[in-house]
Amino acid sequence: MGDLLTGAPAGQVTEIDSLLVVRGICRGESMELTATTTIRKPVPEVYAFWRDLENLPTFMAHLEEVRSTGDRTSHWVAGAPFGKDVEWDAEIVDEVPGEKIVWRSIGDADVPNTGTVRFMPAPDGVSTEVQVVLVYDIPGGTVGKAVAKYFGEEPHQQLDDDLRRFKQVLETGEVVRSDGAPWGKRARKEFPQRPAQPLSDSELAKGADE
Amino acid sequence: MRANTWAGRNKVKVRDVPDPTILNKRDAVVRITSTAICGSDLHLVDGYVPTMQDGDVMGHEFMGEVVEVGPGIDPDRLRVGDRVVVPFPIACGACAACAAELYSCCENSNPNAGIAEKMFGHPVAGIFGYSHLTGGFAGGQAQYARVPFADVGPLKIESDLADEQVLFLSDILPTGYMGAEMCDIQSSDVVAVWGAGPVGQFAMDSARVLGAAEVIAIDKEPYRLQMAERAGHTPVNFEEVDVRSRLLELTGGRGPDKCIDAVGLEATHGSAHIAAYDRLKQAVRLETERPHALRQAIMSCRSGGVVSVIGVYGGLLDKFPAGAWMNRSLTLRTGQCHVQRYMKPLLQRIERGEFDPTRIITHTLALDEAERGFELFKNKQDNCEKVVLKP
Numbered sequence A: 001m002g003d004l005l006t007g008a009p010a011g012q013v014t015e016i017d018s019l020l021v022v023r024g025i026c027r028g029e030s031m032e033l034t035a036t037t038t039i040r041k042p043v044p045e046v047y048a049f050w051r052d053l054e055n056l057p058t059f060m061a062h063l064e065e066v067r068s069t070g071d072r073t074s075h076w077v078a079g080a081p082f083g084k085d086v087e088w089d090a091e092i093v094d095e096v097p098g099e100k101i102v103w104r105s106i107g108d109a110d111v112p113n114t115g116t117v118r119f120m121p122a123p124d125g126v127s128t129e130v131q132v133v134l135v136y137d138i139p140g141g142t143v144g145k146a147v148a149k150y151f152g153e154e155p156h157q158q159l160d161d162d163l164r165r166f167k168q169v170l171e172t173g174e175v176v177r178s179d180g181a182p183w184g185k186r187a188r189k190e191f192p193q194r195p196a197q198p199l200s201d202s203e204l205a206k207g208a209d210e
Numbered sequence B: 001m002r003a004n005t006w007a008g009r010n011k012v013k014v015r016d017v018p019d020p021t022i023l024n025k026r027d028a029v030v031r032i033t034s035t036a037i038c039g040s041d042l043h044l045v046d047g048y049v050p051t052m053q054d055g056d057v058m059g060h061e062f063m064g065e066v067v068e069v070g071p072g073i074d075p076d077r078l079r080v081g082d083r084v085v086v087p088f089p090i091a092c093g094a095c096a097a098c099a100a101e102l103y104s105c106c107e108n109s110n111p112n113a114g115i116a117e118k119m120f121g122h123p124v125a126g127i128f129g130y131s132h133l134t135g136g137f138a139g140g141q142a143q144y145a146r147v148p149f150a151d152v153g154p155l156k157i158e159s160d161l162a163d164e165q166v167l168f169l170s171d172i173l174p175t176g177y178m179g180a181e182m183c184d185i186q187s188s189d190v191v192a193v194w195g196a197g198p199v200g201q202f203a204m205d206s207a208r209v210l211g212a213a214e215v216i217a218i219d220k221e222p223y224r225l226q227m228a229e230r231a232g233h234t235p236v237n238f239e240e241v242d243v244r245s246r247l248l249e250l251t252g253g254r255g256p257d258k259c260i261d262a263v264g265l266e267a268t269h270g271s272a273h274i275a276a277y278d279r280l281k282q283a284v285r286l287e288t289e290r291p292h293a294l295r296q297a298i299m300s301c302r303s304g305g306v307v308s309v310i311g312v313y314g315g316l317l318d319k320f321p322a323g324a325w326m327n328r329s330l331t332l333r334t335g336q337c338h339v340q341r342y343m344k345p346l347l348q349r350i351e352r353g354e355f356d357p358t359r360i361i362t363h364t365l366a367l368d369e370a371e372r373g374f375e376l377f378k379n380k381q382d383n384c385e386k387v388v389l390k391p
């Protein structure tokens, strides 16, 4: 798709693109992503959903599973986009109920990372503003390559899309699917998509792991 | 099942595709009894909306019988066997946009919101059969359709009104009505409507229902202007007269109080060199629209008036008369229709006989004849105004 805002053909870097790119800052080996959204649910509910870290894989594309291993510790398993067999342990290092959660990977994680999420009541009196900052230390080798490829040229978009699904799950109950993007979590990666026509039985049987 | 699909620029094709199934808990599957071809479909076929793909099932105006519901649907809201009209924007009912009844801006119904956001600054709702930019949802020119958030959109029809009387609640009747409603019509208002296509006709009828003193229809197709005239509106043929002068004549030199653009990005222009200017710029992507009707509406509207835009625009346009708009205190209002907002009240108006939606139907064809339907509608053959397809 060309860029309609400038009439520039696809691939050319436009002003808009470069503005967005600076939001995923690469400093040496470490990459910082930020994104924010507003969810029409009260702060305690939004906070509680995130605090149950096992919920994260329902909307974060790069996660397969998060398992609680203690009150503040958890075990994280990356999904296909991060490459196979990437797992790490994490601990919550700071939390203020209804305000923020800060966590970081512990031990020798393949992709050392930290995360901060903040919750603030929105001015409308019913919604919650959610702000997320993730920092990854990108390693060398195949894992580093897979991670870099996953984030691509506009790394913040992955997190934007994660938060969009977070909002869908909290506001509507689940990640919304279409015929063109039937597997929810990977919509943007699949562009151009399968046509907007119903799935065949074999596509349905194969599911998201095709 | 059989379905009409996009097969590249200027090509639609009825093909066999898989039957839809439930993908989300709040889905329903509808067996379609009537569906229609819309001016918006022409923008897709003519290649002005990006992210269409070969095989996309088209159509966003449809109704039928619920044959399956997902486990998340409250049976008090919708059950198998219900007869429903389905609104074209897909809306979750729970986000801030839905809470404000801005259903076509729903924040949750478009799985490709990220792409739409890049193009429009903020994302837009999912729409049936209307490109991947609006979600990649299979459309309703088919025997069956999957309807997401089926507990929010579909309107149950419990009376014995014929399909033809209620089908257009899916889009064009609410769209025309919203076009008129955005004009804040007063009883002294003269309302001019650009485009005497199906949407324009309903905008005219709505302006009348909302109390306008006079309604003017602008188009170039004599049969469409005659149709408007039979409904009591005043025709102006832009190929025969200078529109601005004629409008001044009809309004004692004031200009219409309210102007509605029901044409959109594929307008034609009475003057060949101006038409050629925009067609060329559009072809080389220097602008994506041919905004003749919009420019003319802004220039014609009386100072302090409202220009209400329901014709579709998709990107950027050139030579927007910002000076006229700003210096003469014009109000510009627009939107993809928030159909869910209007379905119930408009159904009541149909039941009371205030609207006769059937008056625009000129052709009823089998779904398998969709290709011919598009020909007739696009090329204005055989006095075609609106095509209804029967799956």
Ligand SMILES: NC(=O)c1ccc[n+]([C@@H]2O[C@H](COP(=O)([O-])OP(=O)(O)OC[C@H]3O[C@@H](n4cnc5c(N)ncnc54)[C@H](O)[C@@H]3O)[C@@H](O)[C@H]2O)c1
Binding pocket: B038, B039, B040, B041, B042, B043, B171, B172, B175, B194, B195, B196, B197, B198, B199, B200, B218, B219, B220, B221, B224, B238, B262, B263, B264, B265, B266, B267, B268, B269, B270, B292, B293, B309, B310, B311, B312, B335, B336, B337, B338
């Ligand atoms: N806002 C919404 O939610 C919404 C919903 C449905 C349709 N639409 C849009 O409304 C528009 C009209 O839809 P339709 O189904 O009536 O389409 P249509 O193509 O049948 O009608 C358009 C009419 O405009 C006339 N026209 C062309 N150039 C003109 C000009 N310069 N001045 C006056 N008239 C001119 C054409 O001759 C034609 O009769 C389309 O852009 C469509 O995409 C918007």
Ligand SMILES: [Zn+2]
Binding pocket: B038, B039, B040, B041, B060, B061, B088, B171, B172
């Ligand atoms: Zn339509």
Ligand SMILES: [Zn+2]
Binding pocket: B091, B092, B093, B094, B095, B096, B097, B098, B105, B106, B107, B108, B109
């Ligand atoms: Zn919504």
